[in-house]
Amino acid sequence: MDDAAIELEKLSHTYDKDPVLKHLDLRIEHGEIFGFLGHNGAGKTTAINILTTLLVPTGGTAKVCGHDVVTARRAVTRSIGYLPAEVRMYGHLTALENLEFLATLSDVKKPRHAAKETLDFLGCSDLANRRLATFSTGMRQRIGIAQAIVHRPDVLLLDEPTAGLDPLGVRQLRETILQLNQELGMTIFMNTHLLSEVAKVCTSIGVLNHGELIYKDTIEATTRRFPDEASLEDIYVTMGGAP
Numbered sequence: 754m755d756d757a758a759i760e761l762e763k764l765s766h767t768y769d770k771d772p773v774l775k776h777l778d779l780r781i782e783h784g785e786i787f788g789f790l791g792h793n794g795a796g797k798t799t800a801i802n803i804l805t806t807l808l809v810p811t812g813g814t815a816k817v818c819g820h821d822v823v824t825a826r827r828a829v830t831r832s833i834g835y836l837p838a839e840v841r842m843y844g845h846l847t848a849l850e851n852l853e854f855l856a857t858l859s860d861v862k863k864p865r866h867a868a869k870e871t872l873d874f875l876g877c878s879d880l881a882n883r884r885l886a887t888f889s890t891g892m893r894q895r896i897g898i899a900q901a902i903v904h905r906p907d908v909l910l911l912d913e914p915t916a917g918l919d920p921l922g923v924r925q926l927r928e929t930i931l932q933l934n935q936e937l938g939m940t941i942f943m944n945t946h947l948l949s950e951v952a953k954v955c956t957s958i959g960v961l962n963h964g965e966l967i968y969k970d971t972i973e974a975t976t977r978r979f980p981d982e983a984s985l986e987d988i989y990v991t992m993g994g995a996p
């Protein structure tokens with residue numbers, strides 16, 4: 754079988770004594786937009802931290818594009834882009850300077866060109882010469898996405914990307930996710946609480962409940978099973994996923 758974009762096998766993690774992730778098995782194919790749903794504290798960020806190589810799992814394996822997150826960290830970090838829940842950036846730099854700096858760190862060949870092209874691709878060239886300290890939440894988030902994709906990763910990991918965005922920002926984000934997936938072929942892995950959002954943008958979903966994956970299916974099968982879009986919430990109830 755070809756390498757999946759993301760493959761977890763019995764992935765487990767324990768910080769202190771209680772397990773936070775419990776034997777997760779999950780395969781996400783290239784080209785998917787995967788929505789990872791779960792209540793607060795379910796373990797979603799822990800899973801993303803493992804995929805970004807920031808955290809070494811205490812059990813099982815996680816691979817990105819066939820690369821193991823523990824034994825092939827460099828190959829993993831080359832394959833991924835990451836938008837954390839709270840984007841950190843150098844406020845005194847302009848958007849372009851910041852992006853060029855990060856492109857350089859990622860060994861991108863022509864960093865300034867890549868930075869400009871990325872801002873252009875995301876439709877925010879108008880922000881290029883403004884200092885990041887002056888940016889609104891929505892603008893910061895667009896630059897956060899630019900930072901995550903400036904090296905053109907195969908897989909983009911987004912941790913609660915809609916947090917703090919107004920409805921227009923949420924819609925813009927949805928369009929950007931589809932554009933990255935359809936035009937650049939990126940696989941997207943998105944942690945979210947927003948059930949309504951996953952139905953609009955995702956091709957498949959998984960539901961995490963207290964560290965266990967209690968549901969995984971395509972969005973078509975899911976909406977057939979839970980025909981009322983708003984009632985995607987029923988997944989939590991039906992599968993016992995409420996906190």
Ligand SMILES: Nc1ncnc2c1ncn2[C@@H]1O[C@H](COP(=O)(O)OP(=O)(O)OP(=O)(O)O)[C@@H](O)[C@H]1O
Pocket residue numbers: 768769773791792793794795796797798799800
């Ligand atoms: N560094 C840490 N040390 C100890 N416990 C931690 C640490 N990070 C997270 N936890 C605990 O692990 C559990 C899962 O947290 P995690 O942040 O992965 O969940 P989440 O699904 O992303 O939640 P949220 O939606 O609130 O961000 C929680 O009980 C949290 O308190």
